[in-house]
Amino acid sequence: MKLTPRLKEILPDDRVSTQPDQLEAVSKDESTLPPVIPKAVVWCIDRNEIVEVVRLCCNTGIPITTRGAGSALEGSTIPHAGGIVLDLSRMTRIVDFWPEDLQVEVEPGIIYDHLNDHLKNEGLFFPPSPGGSGDIATVGGMVSTNASGIYSVKYGGTREYILALEIVTGTGEIVKLGNRAVKRSSGYNLVELICGSEGTLGIITSITLKLAGIPEDRLKTAYKFPDEKAAAQAVSEMRRYGLDIAAIEFLDRRLMTALNKLKEYGLEEVPALFLEFHGPGAVLDSNSELAGDICTEHGASPLRLAEGQNPWEVRHWATDAVKHFKPGYTILRNDVAFPISSLPEMVEYCHHLGDENGITMFTFGHVGLGLLHALMLARPDNADEWRTAQEINRKIIEKTLSLGGTISGEHGIGLGHKDQFMREHGPAVDLMRRIKRQFDPKGILNPGKIFD
Numbered sequence: 001m002k003l004t005p006r007l008k009e010i011l012p013d014d015r016v017s018t019q020p021d022q023l024e025a026v027s028k029d030e031s032t033l034p035p036v037i038p039k040a041v042v043w044c045i046d047r048n049e050i051v052e053v054v055r056l057c058c059n060t061g062i063p064i065t066t067r068g069a070g071s072a073l074e075g076s077t078i079p080h081a082g083g084i085v086l087d088l089s090r091m092t093r094i095v096d097f098w099p100e101d102l103q104v105e106v107e108p109g110i111i112y113d114h115l116n117d118h119l120k121n122e123g124l125f126f127p128p129s130p131g132g133s134g135d136i137a138t139v140g141g142m143v144s145t146n147a148s149g150i151y152s153v154k155y156g157g158t159r160e161y162i163l164a165l166e167i168v169t170g171t172g173e174i175v176k177l178g179n180r181a182v183k184r185s186s187g188y189n190l191v192e193l194i195c196g197s198e199g200t201l202g203i204i205t206s207i208t209l210k211l212a213g214i215p216e217d218r219l220k221t222a223y224k225f226p227d228e229k230a231a232a233q234a235v236s237e238m239r240r241y242g243l244d245i246a247a248i249e250f251l252d253r254r255l256m257t258a259l260n261k262l263k264e265y266g267l268e269e270v271p272a273l274f275l276e277f278h279g280p281g282a283v284l285d286s287n288s289e290l291a292g293d294i295c296t297e298h299g300a301s302p303l304r305l306a307e308g309q310n311p312w313e314v315r316h317w318a319t320d321a322v323k324h325f326k327p328g329y330t331i332l333r334n335d336v337a338f339p340i341s342s343l344p345e346m347v348e349y350c351h352h353l354g355d356e357n358g359i360t361m362f363t364f365g366h367v368g369l370g371l372l373h374a375l376m377l378a379r380p381d382n383a384d385e386w387r388t389a390q391e392i393n394r395k396i397i398e399k400t401l402s403l404g405g406t407i408s409g410e411h412g413i414g415l416g417h418k419d420q421f422m423r424e425h426g427p428a429v430d431l432m433r434r435i436k437r438q439f440d441p442k443g444i445l446n447p448g449k450i451f452d
């Protein structure tokens with residue numbers, strides 16, 4: 001079958017491409033995994049077009065990888081060889097808005113920051129705030145990976161905000177899931193099942209979100225610590241006290257060095273916590289004072305930031321700073337999450353493994369959620385070094401699982417962590433395979449991602 005002419009029967013010529021530069025652009029995501037060139041890329045702008053494309057692919061067994069912005073970090077957006085990329089970045093409309101109910105319905109391609117720009121006129125926002133990608137990530141991509149971010153400590157991740165979804169299944173059926181009721185006990189929660197499914201169960205064509213009110217006031221503070229473990233202990237204690245904190249970001253000393261190198265921020269090169277508090281003035285003051293006392297008890301003192309320097313602008317560049325720290329080196333990453341009391345032990349463990357094996361290790365993340373990114377730099381063409389870094393990664397994951405944690409706190413499984421998925425979920429993976437068959441009997445939706 002000649003695929004391109006068939007696709008052009010469904011879509012205008014300028015929304016079907018086999019041009020090498022356009023195929024190359026959608027052959028990868030932001031992971032360091034190898035790209036795969038698809039057969040074609042198509043841009044759909046409504047559900048009916050998506051249904052037609054899916055029916056064609058279902059009848060001909062052609063894999064579809066749906067794409068938002070392609071900012072995923074675990075290869076979940078890398079296409080299948082012989083498949084097509086379904087790019088939804090042009091579906092950016094706000095379909096409906098109910099400010100009085102704190103709800104909005106959007107198309108999947110709308111960018112996170114653009115949505116919030118619109119919502120702020122009504123004093124509302126969609127909180128998750130992915131640390132370094134809010135300016136590119138689409139809401140469809142965030143739903144599909146259950147993204148979280150700097151404000152998830154207080155407000156939760158994407159999953160907590162989805163009220164309803166419209167999806168197109170792997171046979172081209174349109175199904176509406178959920179509704180606008182904020183509390184319900186009405187059968188199976190298929191909305192939550194789709195969230196985090198990385199495009200393997202359905203193509204999301206509309207999303208109804210719950211929103212939060214923009215806080216009356218904000219207070220940002222930053223502390224420096226004598227070592228990484230002390231910072232982690234302070235975080236664990238702040239959480240135990242039940243302090244109302246909107247954001248707790250941890251940056252280790254090496255990351256501060258990398259940020260200076262990339263952006264010449266002039267930061268002190270010490271382990272740091274960036275904190276933000278939301279609420280009316282008196283609440284802010286009491287929470288930030290108590291947080292300050294806890295940090296001080298762990299040897300911290302206030303971190304000097306340059307006049308007018310926004311900690312979140314600094315934090316935004318964390319991933320890029322690591323990427324550019326050592327030219328010729330590749331990032332090996334993980335995205336583990338575990339019960340909060342294990343944070344000090346995990347931070348110390350990661351640094352110990354890096355130091356002991358001579359591998360450059362960076363740790364940072366939305367640690368108030370018990371979520372830690374440990375990024376290593378190694379050269380793929382240096383077999384020993386690469387193997388060592390992979391072995392460290394394996395040990396970090398093993399330790400996480402032994403502590404009751406997960407191999408992915410927010411980036412998803414994609415291709416990057418597929419080999420460890422079974423270790424976390426065991427026989428439940430087979431149940432997941434059976435669930436996938438109900439949504440996608442021909443196995444055309446992003447096959448080979450999460451599990452085989």
Ligand SMILES: Cc1cc2nc3c(=O)[nH]c(=O)nc-3n(C[C@H](O)[C@H](O)[C@H](O)COP(=O)(O)OP(=O)(O)OC[C@H]3O[C@@H](n4cnc5c(N)ncnc54)[C@H](O)[C@@H]3O)c2cc1C
Nearest residue numbers: 068069070071072131132138140141142144147148199204
């Ligand atoms: C610098 C940087 C910082 C980051 N920081 C964070 C962070 O703090 N927190 C965080 O959680 N993530 C972070 N990420 C990862 C990434 O931005 C998120 O995973 C984001 O949610 C992906 O959105 P996207 O539009 O780029 O999705 P894509 O990469 O296009 O897609 C991601 C997955 O969703 C599927 N998908 C996309 N749209 C749909 C749809 N409409 N229907 C069905 N499936 C779909 C894709 O097939 C793929 O499996 C970061 C990435 C970078 C590069």
